Amino acid sequence: MDIITKAPRGTADKLPSEIYKWHTVQSAAASIAETYGCREIKTPTFEHTELFQRGVGDTTDVVQKEMYTFNDKKGRSITLRPEGTAGVVRAALENGLLNEALPLKLYYFTNCFRYEAPQSGRLREFNQFGVEVFGADSPIADAELICMVNDIFEFLQLKGIKLEINSIGCPKCRAKYYDALKEYYRQYEEQLCGTCKERLERNPMRLLDCKSEICSSFAKNAPSILDYLCEDCADHFSTVKSTLDSMNISYTVNPRIVRGLDYYTNTVFEFVADNCGTQGTVCGGGRYNGLVEEIGGKSVSGLGFAMGIERLLMVMDAENCPYDPPKECDLYIAGTDPNSSAYAAGLVRQLRKLGFRAESDIVGRSLKAQIKYADKINARFSMVIGENEINSKTAQLKNMKTGEKLNVSIGDNFAEKINSILMDIE
C-alpha cells in the first residue's frame, strides 16, 4: 500500500517510543521555571505578519527569507511564528499583563516554523521552550535568567554544554560601534563575500558572524563591541558577570556572539554543545529593552531565552543522559473465552478509575497470545479470567517478572484490593 503523501519536508513525527524523552525535558523545564516564578502562557501558532516584521526585524534572514507567510481567505497576511518572543510580547500587551505587578515572568512551549533547508538539528517545524521576563532592569535579572537555563541543564545531567556571553550594548553605543566596524571593514570591502558586502551598511555586526574563510579572517582583528560600550552598558555587563560569578556559573565572554534577531540589547548569550554536530546552539537569548515599545507598548524592558528541544534531545542522547522511564501497563487481564473477556473488560475499567494502566483483550486473541502480548507490552502483572474465576470470584495475580502468583478476590472492591496489594509489593 502506498500512502498518499509523506510528512512535509523538514517536519518530524514524535513517536510513542520516543515521547518519554519529551516528557522528561518538558516537566524539568516547566517545574524549574516555576521555581523562578514563571507562569505558563500559550499564544497562537500564527500571527499577523507585521508582528514579526517589526518584532523580529526586517533586516533579519528569518524575516526576509524564512517565514511561512500566506494570505488568509480575507486577504490578511498571516505568518506561522518563526520564534516565540514576538507573540508573547504581543499577548502581554494586548491583555494588559504589563499593567500588573512587575516583573512579569512567563514561560512557554511552542512549535516554530522557518522555511530553511533542513539538516541535522535544523527542521522547518521545531519546538522551543522559552522564558520571557518583563520589567526587570537590573543586571541581576540577566544573570538569573542564565542561571535558570543552567539549572535546567544541570537537572537533566547535561555536561557538554558551554555558556558564552556578550554584550551588544544599547542603540547609542552600538551606533558608535557600527561606525567603527564599517570603517574597519571598508578597507577589505572588495574581498568580502557577496552577502557581507550587502550587510556592511545595513547590519555590520553580522559580518563578525560570517563563516566564509575570508570574512572570518577579517573578523579576528575587527574592533570589539566591548571596547565601545557606554558607561551604563559596561556597568550592566560587568554586574551580569559578577553575579554569574557569585552564582558559581562558569562562562566565557565571546565578543563575536551576535544574535540573529534584531531586538537584542545589552546581554546576549548562547549555550553551545560541542558534541552535536554543527548545529551546536541549544539555547540562545538575551535582553531586548526596545522590543515592547517597538510592538506598541510603553517602554518596558524585557529579556528571555529560547531552547531548541530537538537539539537538546540530540545532545542528551549523545551524552546518554537519563530520562524518566516511560509508563507501562500495570495489569493485563486475559479472558479464556469471549464471555470472560467481557468480564475482564469490566475489571479493567475499575482499575482505570483508580488511575492504573490496565488492559484486556480487544482483538479476540487466544489466551496464550494474550499473555504473550502482556509480556510484550511489559505489563507488570497479569491475570486470567475464565468460568472458574467468575464463579469463585477469585483469580490469580501473576507477577510477570518473578512469575509468582497470588490469589486475589475479583468481587466487590476489586480495584481497591489490587491497589493495596500492589502498594505492599512496592
Added chain:
RNA sequence: UUGGGUAUAGCGUAGCUGGUUAACGCGUCAGUUUGUGGCACUGAAGAUCAAGGGUUCGAAUCCCUUUACCCAACCCA
C-alpha cells in the same frame, strides 16, 4: 539557493563483474495437543527492488531524467 550522498518487505541490511520463484536479521501473526509470557523450533503474511525512460534475448544490477530523503555550506533553536 549551492555542493556531496542515499533510495530493495513495518524497521535494519545483503544482492549491484546483468541470467530462472529477490535473500537475511528484527518485528507482526499463527502453531509446537488440553487455561498462562519471556527461550527454542516450525510455518504464514508482507517488496509493482523510489518513479519514468533507454540499452539488452534478459535489468534490483548498466545509462539518462525526475522525485524524495540525508549530510554540509548558509542561517539559527
